[in-house]
Amino acid sequence: MKSAFISIIGRPSAGKSTFLNTICGEKVSIVSPVPQTTRNKIRGIITRDEGQLIFIDTPGYHNSEKKFNVYLKDLAGSALEESDIILYMIDTTRPPGKEEGEILELLKPHYSKTLILMNKTDLHESNPAAAAEFIKEGAAEIMDSGSVFPVSAVTGKGLDTILKRLFEIAPEGDPMYPEDYYTDQQPEFRVMEIVREKAINLSRQELPHSIYVEIADMEMKYKESGEIKKLWVRAFLVAERDSQKGILVGRGGENIKKIRSEAQKELNGIFPYNVHLDLRVKVNPKWRRNDGILKKMLY
Ligand SMILES: Nc1nc2c(ncn2[C@@H]2O[C@H](COP(=O)(O)OP(=O)(O)OP(=O)(O)O)[C@@H](O)[C@H]2O)c(=O)[nH]1
Ligand SMILES: [Mg+2]
Structure with a gap:
């Protein structure tokens, strides 16, 4: 092999x-x-x-x-x-x-x-x-x-x-992952990435580099039978400046609504259970110069 x-x-x-x-x-x-x-x-x-x-x-x-x-x-x-x-x-x-x-x-x-x-x-x-x-x-x-x-x-x-x-x-060797795996990403990371992708693609210009996604809470909900009901996620899109927050939210909240619904739709296709996404926007000034955040995010 x-x-x-x-x-x-x-x-x-x-x-x-x-x-x-x-x-x-x-x-x-x-x-x-x-x-x-x-x-x-x-x-x-x-x-x-x-x-x-x-x-x-x-x-x-x-x-x-x-x-x-x-x-x-x-x-x-x-x-x-x-x-x-x-x-x-x-x-x-x-x-x-x-x-x-x-x-x-x-x-x-x-x-x-x-x-x-x-x-x-x-x-x-x-x-x-x-x-x-x-x-x-x-x-x-x-x-x-x-x-x-x-x-x-x-x-x-x-x-x-x-x-x-x-x-x-390729060298000879044993498989590292089970044969049905196509990625090793954790659900939390996948949610963060899909939300970021939708935010980049639905927003403009220089904004993409200034945003990251933070998962505030994530909880699997079960039915009485023990079956999974849904994955409930609360996430934040984090921008560097108030003006960027405004762009992400959009007039009357239109843009953030679109980002949320497109991300949720794609996540529902990826996971074998229902995903409910609660998405908000906040500001964290100068996060790109913050070693603590970068170390946690970039690995
Ligand atoms: N027409 C065409 N477009 C491509 C091709 N490969 C990638 N693209 C487009 O090029 C753009 C960048 O693609 P990505 O796959 O995000 O590029 P990347 O190298 O991963 O970029 P970074 O993650 O920023 O380093 C997207 O708009 C893609 O649709 C290709 O073979 N043909
Ligand atoms: Mg890439």
Whole structure:
């Protein structure tokens, strides 16, 4: 049997989380058009007759000295050490810039276990030739070993080839998780992520980086028969400023109502029981500079 830890690394918005979801066939990691959506090392699991692959989605690699970004960068870096195989995802619709160069540098000690995925080939502005040129210059070994693959994380094009290769090169080992697991995330974390995703996708501009979700209370309610009735959750969307709180709430509370109902709908599809979400908005100024909060949130 094969068993491997496979980390997915790349610039923000390259499509890492989309790839994870498509390849696992389940919604594992949240996705948005806004860079720096993923903030944790999120595991997605595939079990087949050949063995088990454990994918680790990571926060987009972005070089900035802001405390929040340094935490995210360190998380992505630590995933490299922990993995048997690395998937480096490049967005072929953007010219490879300084950040891509930095990622290649970071990957250098790991080239022999790195595959490169050239993503978003379904879009007409995709320019895989430019990406290939960049890889040839910076990492000829990877190019020469035939480990560069054009893919589309959205349509799934090319993913079968990747899976086949991954099972080929994965080391022998026992499965780490039961075969019906597709992620190891706890219900509390899943609620936080889905709520954050809906808030990002229903709000605007710079807001996404300024919010996080806090679970205030979570309780499983049972029927007299002992059967689960529902999961009741009270959560807060936490912004940095009052003005952001206003945007999240929206006129007449319209936006927060929409966020709540979309999140609850998706959670009901994910969990085998009913979920009732009570969602409120509050402000926690400068939380992104607070080590206590960051340590608890970014792991
Ligand atoms: N057309 C197209 N869009 C894609 C593809 N892969 C991802 N996207 C889009 O790109 C955006 C970013 O996708 P994510 O999966 O959130 O990217 P990410 O690399 O996880 O981003 P971070 O978590 O911020 O690092 C979303 O709007 C996706 O729908 C693809 O293959 N084709
Ligand atoms: Mg992501």
